[in-house]
């Protein structure tokens with residue numbers, strides 16, 4: 001983006017950022033759309049402040065039950081960019097001759113805003129640890145059966161039998 005054209009003036013912008021697909025591979029997440037970024041920036045004294053709302057559509061895999069689902073994802077970006085020659089920090093976002101490239105700031109903020117666990121729904125029940133059924137959709141009796149087995153094991157007569165059997 002040509003960011004230095006009007007120093008001292010707040011300017012609105014709206015862009016679609018096409019981020020690298022492999023950005024989210026480790027999280028089993030796919031970007032289904034470019035990230036739409038809409039906001040404003042302000043350049044003055046060799047610094048630029050950018051503030052924007054971003055949104056995109058993601059294909060995610062539930063960390064609990066493994067179901068693949070789509071969701072809209074929105075996040076905010078508030079970042080400062082500094083002139084290339086003024087930067088002393090490798091983590092700075094830079095302003096170059098041509099202006100700024102916001103892709104890196106967008107992908108950093110996207111990753112930052114994704115929660116460490118992505119769930120298909122807030123109350124995802126997950127998979128049955130015994131039979132593997134998705135408990136959001138199917139009921140199974142494994143848990144009540146397990147309870148029964150445990151109850152039997154706690155039965156003192158069961159233990160007496162074991163002792164006698166030795």
Ligand SMILES: [Zn+2]
Nearest residue numbers: 062065120124
């Ligand atoms: Zn789930």
Ligand SMILES: [Zn+2]
Nearest residue numbers: 128131140142
């Ligand atoms: Zn089960």
